[in-house]
Amino acid sequence: MIRLLAALLLCVVPMLARADPVSGYDFLLPETRALQDDDFANPGMLWVELGQRLWDAPADKGSCRSCHGAPENLRGVGAVYPLWDPELERVISLEQRINQCRERQNEAALPYSSRELLGLSALVMHQSRGIPQSVRTDGPAAEAIERGRLYFDTRRGQLNLSCSNCHDDLTGHRLRGEVISQGQVNGFPIYRQLWQDMGSVGRMIAWCNDAVRAEPLAEGSQMAVELEMYLRARGNGLPIESPAVRR
Ligand code: HEC
Ligand code: HEC
Structure with missing residues (x-):
């Protein structure tokens, strides 16, 4: 965590634009990728x-x-x-x-x-594996997506970190043995080796809230669904991988 905070302090240049979406798969070790790729081994x-x-x-x-x-x-x-x-x-x-x-x-x-x-x-x-994620961002959903984006960009918790601080600014850095990805959701629900269990986007959000000692967003709450909507919109175009395997 100390290393992480140091890295954050080094991030003096404000972020200008978000990077193109990259799946969490690309940040995995080859052995974890192999597990996901093999339907007989994928838990x-x-x-x-x-x-x-x-x-x-x-x-x-x-x-x-x-x-x-x-x-x-x-x-x-x-x-x-x-x-x-x-x-x-x-x-x-x-x-x-x-x-x-x-x-x-x-x-x-x-x-x-x-x-x-x-x-x-x-x-x-x-059933949608391989199909590009394509949530609608226009029309009445736009406001919900905007509320999701605000949540994503707002600092919170005892560590005072936003989702974006890790998943935009620190991608590729290591945190407790894990490589921080963009926090994309195209693989959900995922089998997470750390949990030895399957988890929804809502469970992942709560886990990340806990990582910064923030009040966890209740799974299924309107805010959690709107945050998921933003996460999906942010990764539109990534192929669906479900069920993905993550560390
Ligand atoms: C302190 C850094 C940190 C913060 C802040 C953080 N996360 Fe994460 N997040 C992680 C780590 C570490 C992982 C596991 C490795 C990975 O896939 O990035 C992770 C994983 C994820 C994943 C799974 C990605 C995949 O490919 O399966 C999602 C989705 C996610 N985070 C969303 C969020 C959201 C939404 C927030 C804000 C509520 C948030 N994260 C805040 C560190 C953080
Ligand atoms: C009595 C008939 C009926 C049963 C039983 C039923 N559904 Fe549906 N389902 C519908 C109708 C009607 C819709 C809405 C119209 C549509 O989108 O096809 C729908 C929509 C859906 C959708 C969204 C489709 C879309 O295009 O957005 C999903 C996913 C779904 N059902 C899953 C399930 C699952 C899983 C079960 C079993 C647990 C189930 N349904 C049982 C009638 C049924």
Whole structure:
């Protein structure tokens, strides 16, 4: 952390423009990349398989399959979430959309950090693997994205660091054995070796909040969804990698 603060103090030149988006994959060690690349070794695929079982599981008013057919029918969908929902008049995440469908099934909403919701979101995102992330930045979503950008650029926590201080200014530097990437989200949900578990964008945001000793943003809160929307917009064009493997 001392080294990090020293590096920050050296950052006297203000940032002029953001760099082109680069996936977290490019910052990984070759052995971690190899894990992600091999579907049989990638631990995230276990969640995709769980999602597949849930997709077919009978529910009060029908399975996911009974309305949507094969998961492949949702190819491309994951690449455009979060998006503006004209009925709710706010941006909603993929997890929230899936929970709307749980209501259609007359089943209880799944908690954000549950294996089930991670499995279903991993399954849906996986269908878009290779498709460029392309959330809409125009229209009514623009204001939400702007609020997300503000959150990203605002310093917070005992260490008084913004997301941007690490993920724009210090990319490529090491922090506790990890190389700081741009904080892109095109691989989510990710299998993180540090967690020995799968995690959503919301979980990652909370982890990064904790790294600077800031109040964690609650997963699924409107601010968290708007921050995710900004993160997606910031990385538009990166191919979806879900499920990515990270250290
Ligand atoms: C003190 C430095 C620091 C700050 C501040 C910070 N992060 Fe991170 N973040 C990290 C580190 C270290 C990692 C793990 C290595 C990596 O992928 O960058 C990480 C990872 C991420 C990832 C995963 C990237 C991937 O490819 O899987 C995202 C997304 C992210 N951060 C978002 C944020 C957001 C949003 C904020 C502000 C709320 C934030 N970070 C603040 C250090 C930081
Ligand atoms: C009773 C029928 C029904 C069931 C069951 C159902 N859905 Fe849906 N789903 C819909 C409808 C209707 C929409 C909204 C119209 C659309 O976008 O296709 C939708 C939309 C979606 C979307 C967003 C599609 C988009 O283009 O934005 C996703 C993702 C999704 N459902 C996933 C699921 C999952 C996962 C399950 C099982 C947990 C499920 N759905 C169960 C009817 C259903």
